[in-house]
Amino acid sequence: MVRTLADRLGCAIGSDEGAAIVLLHPASDTGVSRAVAAGARLLMDVPVLEEVQALLGGAEPEPGSLRLSLASGSAFRINVAMSLCSGLVERGWLHPGRQVDVELCLHEAVVNAVTHGNLELQRCADGDSGFADRLDSVYYQLTLMPFAARRVVIDVGRRADGGLTIDIQDQGKGFDPTAPTGGTTYSGRGMTIMRELAERVSHRDGGRRLCLEFRP
Amino acid sequence: MDYAVQSTDQGLNISLTGRMTLIDHDKFRAVVDSIERLNGGICIFDLRGLEFIDSSGLGMFLIARDVAQPKGVDIQLLGAQDAVRRILQIAKFHTLFKIAP
Numbered sequence: 001m002v003r004t005l006a007d008r009l010g011c012a013i014g015s016d017e018g019a020a021i022v023l024l025h026p027a028s029d030t031g032v033s034r035a036v037a038a039g040a041r042l043l044m045d046v047p048v049l050e051e052v053q054a055l056l057g058g059a060e061p062e063p064g065s066l067r068l069s070l071a072s073g074s075a076f077r078i079n080v081a082m083s084l085c086s087g088l089v090e091r092g093w094l095h096p097g098r099q100v101d102v103e104l105c106l107h108e109a110v111v112n113a114v115t116h117g118n119l120e121l122q123r124c125a126d127g128d129s130g131f132a133d134r135l136d137s138v139y140y141q142l143t144l145m146p147f148a149a150r151r152v153v154i155d156v157g158r159r160a161d162g163g164l165t166i167d168i169q170d171q172g173k174g175f176d177p178t179a180p181t182g183g184t185t186y187s188g189r190g191m192t193i194m195r196e197l198a199e200r201v202s203h204r205d206g207g208r209r210l211c212l213e214f215r216p
Numbered sequence: 217m218d219y220a221v222q223s224t225d226q227g228l229n230i231s232l233t234g235r236m237t238l239i240d241h242d243k244f245r246a247v248v249d250s251i252e253r254l255n256g257g258i259c260i261f262d263l264r265g266l267e268f269i270d271s272s273g274l275g276m277f278l279i280a281r282d283v284a285q286p287k288g289v290d291i292q293l294l295g296a297q298d299a300v301r302r303i304l305q306i307a308k309f310h311t312l313f314k315i316a317p
Binding site for chain 2: 079103193196
């Protein structure tokens with residue numbers, strides 16, 4: 001269906017470098033970085049018709065943007081932030097001097113989107129067992145529906161001044177971004193890091209969409 | 217993340233390399249076990265080969281610290297490179313650990 005729609009509208013689709021729409025089978029670090037570097041506009045680990053329709057129908061925010069849509073399992077398993085940022089540097093969208101900051105923020109955002117968003121896990125408890133329980137919970141929830149089917153969608157856009165906007169959207173229940181974070185001794189520093197390194201951090205869609213902005 | 221634990225006259229030298237994130241907790245558990253066997257002394261984390269650390273990785277150092285303190289073990293973070301050093305600064309780890317270049 002996705003291929004048919006893309007073909008009809010004259011949009012290249014495939015797993016080859018240079019395709020506008022790239023299906024990642026399976027999602028991998030090198031697959032993401034190479035496709036992004038080669039100019040892909042939409043990357044998916046499984047075909048999602050709505051994503052293609054949005055892209056081809058001009059629903060994307062800006063022409064100079066790209067979207068990476070991954071199931072929670074893929075988003076947690078691969079190094080999304082590292083591979084995406086690596087590709088963005090090679091594509092010329094991200095200055096190498098900003099790569100570390102953007103990668104760390106994106107990493108924290110994706111982990112939050114998967115664990116707190118799609119998998120609906122609360123912050124891990126204090127203590128060593130808190131981390132162990134968190135990891136076990138992540139792997140367990142990733143085997144269950146509807147959690148496993150939920151996706152993380154990352155939209156990257158270029159600002160006029162050469163900076164970047166990166167939106168990370170999950171399909172969880174959302175949260176109140178104005179509420180206290182409830183961070184523990186051992187966890188809860190992700191937002192602090194993002195607020196320190198990004199130019200602007202904001203939430204939309206009831207907390208399901210985190211919007212990061214980075215200066216050039 | 218990979219790690220190597222080496223006994224020294226003063227205690228332990230633990231070398232961490234690669235990327236330290238939530239999925240490394242099981243490996244870090246083994247590191248903490250080695251600290252738990254100490255009775256006094258210094259545990260140096262050699263971070264020269266650590267390329268990336270996230271907020272979960274920071275939390276693991278705090279776990280190590282809480283295990284070490286009752287044992288009288290002093291934890292030091294040595295040789296963090298630019299990216300890791302910056303995160304340690306943001307997290308104000310200099311107020312919690314001795315951090316050396």
